[in-house]
Amino acid sequence: MTEDSLGGRMTALLNSQNMTQKELAEKAGITEAAISHYIKGDRYPRSYVLSRIAAVLNTTTDYLIGATGENDEIANAKTLLARNASTMTMRQKKEIMDILFPDD
Numbered sequence: 001m002t003e004d005s006l007g008g009r010m011t012a013l014l015n016s017q018n019m020t021q022k023e024l025a026e027k028a029g030i031t032e033a034a035i036s037h038y039i040k041g042d043r044y045p046r047s048y049v050l051s052r053i054a055a056v057l058n059t060t061t062d063y064l065i066g067a068t069g070e071n072d073e074i075a076n077a078k079t080l081l082a083r084n085a086s087t088m089t090m091r092q093k094k095e096i097m098d099i100l101f102p103d104d
Helices: 006-016 021-028 032-040 047-056 061-065 072-087 090-100
Strands: none
Touching: 006 021, 006 032, 006 061, 021 032, 021 047, 032 047, 047 061, 072 090
């Protein structure tokens, strides 16, 4: 699975937020089995389910389905920062800053 798939992006977000599939399922109000199917690519969520998953993962549905264009990482970083700045750890904020302002 690669990060250019729905499952890959979901997995990357779960890992970056130290969240399990079970926690995502509970917070999104869907079954853990459904999350597993979406990550494996066996099934694709309905739009309202995708919206709930995106909200829990603090991202957009566009990002999850891969429809955000060239600056996906930057757009996602800005969204995460805007939604969660008050609850983020310093490490998480630094990761966002590294994405927005790389040391090239």
